[in-house]
Amino acid sequence: MSHLIRALRAEQVKLRHTLSLWLVPMAPLVIVLLAVAQFSFANVHRPQPFDPVAVWKSFSQGMFLLWNFLMLPLFVTLQAALLAGLEHGGQQWKHLLALPMPRRTHYAAKLCVLVAMTAAATLLLGLATPLAGWVVMQVQPGYGLAGAPPWAWLAGRSLASIAAAGILIALQGWVALRWQSFTVAVSVGIAGTVAAFLIGQSEKVGRWFPWSMPAQVFAFNGVHLWFVVIAGLTVGAAIAVFALWDCARREYA
Amino acid sequence: MLAIQTRGLTRRFGGRHGVQELALEVPAGSVYGFLGPNGAGKTTTIRLLLALLREEAGEIRLFGETLSWQQRAPLREVGSMVETPSLYPHLSGRENLEVTRLLSGGEAARIDEALELVGLSADATRRVREYSLGMRQRLGIALALMRQPRLLILDEPTNGLDPAGIVELRALLQRLAGARGITVFLSSHLLAEVEQIASHVGVLHQGRLLFQGTQQELRRQHGDPLIIRCGDARSVCDGLFGLGEQPQLLDDDTVSVPAPRRADHEINRCLVERGHAIHAFGRRPHSLETLFFELTAQGAGV
Numbered sequence: 001m002s003h004l005i006r007a008l009r010a011e012q013v014k015l016r017h018t019l020s021l022w023l024v025p026m027a028p029l030v031i032v033l034l035a036v037a038q039f040s041f042a043n044v045h046r047p048q049p050f051d052p053v054a055v056w057k058s059f060s061q062g063m064f065l066l067w068n069f070l071m072l073p074l075f076v077t078l079q080a081a082l083l084a085g086l087e088h089g090g091q092q093w094k095h096l097l098a099l100p101m102p103r104r105t106h107y108a109a110k111l112c113v114l115v116a117m118t119a120a121a122t123l124l125l126g127l128a129t130p131l132a133g134w135v136v137m138q139v140q141p142g143y144g145l146a147g148a149p150p151w152a153w154l155a156g157r158s159l160a161s162i163a164a165a166g167i168l169i170a171l172q173g174w175v176a177l178r179w180q181s182f183t184v185a186v187s188v189g190i191a192g193t194v195a196a197f198l199i200g201q202s203e204k205v206g207r208w209f210p211w212s213m214p215a216q217v218f219a220f221n222g223v224h225l226w227f228v229v230i231a232g233l234t235v236g237a238a239i240a241v242f243a244l245w246d247c248a249r250r251e252y253a
Numbered sequence: 254m255l256a257i258q259t260r261g262l263t264r265r266f267g268g269r270h271g272v273q274e275l276a277l278e279v280p281a282g283s284v285y286g287f288l289g290p291n292g293a294g295k296t297t298t299i300r301l302l303l304a305l306l307r308e309e310a311g312e313i314r315l316f317g318e319t320l321s322w323q324q325r326a327p328l329r330e331v332g333s334m335v336e337t338p339s340l341y342p343h344l345s346g347r348e349n350l351e352v353t354r355l356l357s358g359g360e361a362a363r364i365d366e367a368l369e370l371v372g373l374s375a376d377a378t379r380r381v382r383e384y385s386l387g388m389r390q391r392l393g394i395a396l397a398l399m400r401q402p403r404l405l406i407l408d409e410p411t412n413g414l415d416p417a418g419i420v421e422l423r424a425l426l427q428r429l430a431g432a433r434g435i436t437v438f439l440s441s442h443l444l445a446e447v448e449q450i451a452s453h454v455g456v457l458h459q460g461r462l463l464f465q466g467t468q469q470e471l472r473r474q475h476g477d478p479l480i481i482r483c484g485d486a487r488s489v490c491d492g493l494f495g496l497g498e499q500p501q502l503l504d505d506d507t508v509s510v511p512a513p514r515r516a517d518h519e520i521n522r523c524l525v526e527r528g529h530a531i532h533a534f535g536r537r538p539h540s541l542e543t544l545f546f547e548l549t550a551q552g553a554g555v
Binding site for chain 1: 328340342380485
């Protein structure tokens with residue numbers, strides 16, 4: 001455990017002055033700006049029957065769907081590639097793996113950072129949603145946003161989104177660490193995200209596809225929410241264990 | 254006490270041998286120059302010594318402790334730089350050292366010490382992407398020194414350095430080996446450099462160790478050639494053939510006898526008696542380069 005803590009502290013230093021770190025606030029900010037722009041300039045209709053809590057949920061769901069469907073898979077893809085690229089680029093592995101520390105620790109630290117960054121960005125979106133709602137209240141009062149945001153609901157759905165991304169995070173992390181090429185990791189992520197557009201719309205198979213699992217937290221009235229949360233946590237953990245085993249057994253030739 | 258000892262160390266890549274039955278013996282406190290042509294297996298050996306590759310057969314001991322793919326604890330005694338230094342260009346020199354310090358668990362004061370040792374204290378806060386090649390190489394060595402190693406393993410540390418950088422690096426390694434008693438195991442293509450710095454050498458060819466020992470032992474084993482400077486080298490050559498020697502004509506007025514059969518004074522006397530004008534007569538020590546080429550040529554013929 002002390003090895004992992006040391007490796008995580010080292011990761012913290014490595015992230016200074018990196019695009020990875022900037023992406024954490026930037027990615028949810030893009031969603032917030034898009035949502036505010038959409039509600040500010042588009043013709044919006046007050047949902048009927050009018051219920052301020054339902055309007056808040058509808059508004060928040062719109063933002064989170066955009067995040068979970070599109071931005072989250074791309075965010076995980078890019079972050080995984082950038083985090084692994086820090087080591088692949090300068091051939092750091094030959095230095096790291098020659099340190100008297102279990103090999104898997106370096107890979108475990110990378111996966112932990114990937115999880116932490118995904119969680120931080122998603123929670124930031126959860127926190128920024130009420131702020132975006134307040135802006136919409138000012139510029140588009142006709143939409144009907146009023147009262148306090150549903151904090152508990154927002155917190156629950158944010159955490160569920162993170163959990164549902166478990167398999168996606170483990171898979172993208174493994175691909176990025178396993179193959180040195182940045183292109184491989186990014187291609188897999190983009191292919192998965194594009195495929196998720198089609199597959200995720202299917203109530204039957206959408207919940208089985210890792211890249212569309214986060215979207216299932218909201219899709220079809222959240223009927224698959226618990227399935228994707230539990231699958232994300234358990235299968236994601238299993239894939240992460242496999243990824244650590246696979247990366248640690250590889251030689252640096 | 255041996256810093257590195259390998260017995261029967263073997264590693265193949267497909268059907269091709271990387272190294273075969275390698276029996277390295279690197280005395281503690283020595284500077285060991287590990288020589289060999291490209292593809293001889295130097296980098297493979299170094300990667301085995303750092304547990305970056307699995308050994309197929311044989312054993313590695315570092316300061317008497319067994320090192321293997323599974324047993325990596327002896328690496329705590331080792332600092333290494335394999336080919337190019339592993340640096341994060343977006344971080345400063347100090348931050349790069351901080352990463353290694355955190356991973357190795359050393360004290361923060363080690364960073365300043367390492368920076369001072371390699372002469373980078375003044376540039377510690379600059380991003381590494383602004384560093385020259387020589388500065389990067391020195392920072393790579395500082396990274397290797399972060400764990401206060403007893404053994405420094407360097408693979409081609411002079412790669413890409415200009416002459417001034419090479420001189421700086423040589424001085425640094427001499428300081429480390431001399432004042433700090435660190436064992437330095439380095440591979441290099443620059444034989445003249447190794448000749449100046451190494452107390453011991455190992456010559457690897459096609460995965461096999463052809464020689465290891467001190468430079469003096471290597472010279473003793475091969476004998477220095479007899480060099481004769483004279484007025485007419487061709488006629489001296491003929492004369493030497495007449496004496497049963499195997500001379501080589503180096504130029505119009507120089508003849509070399511790599512392994513004379515007679516005593517030097519006897520050869521000299523015979524040549525003078527036959528009327529040859531001898532201007533200079535004596536042994537010239539082999540350069541490491543000459544010995545290296547002789548050894549590898551013999552090795553290729555095996």
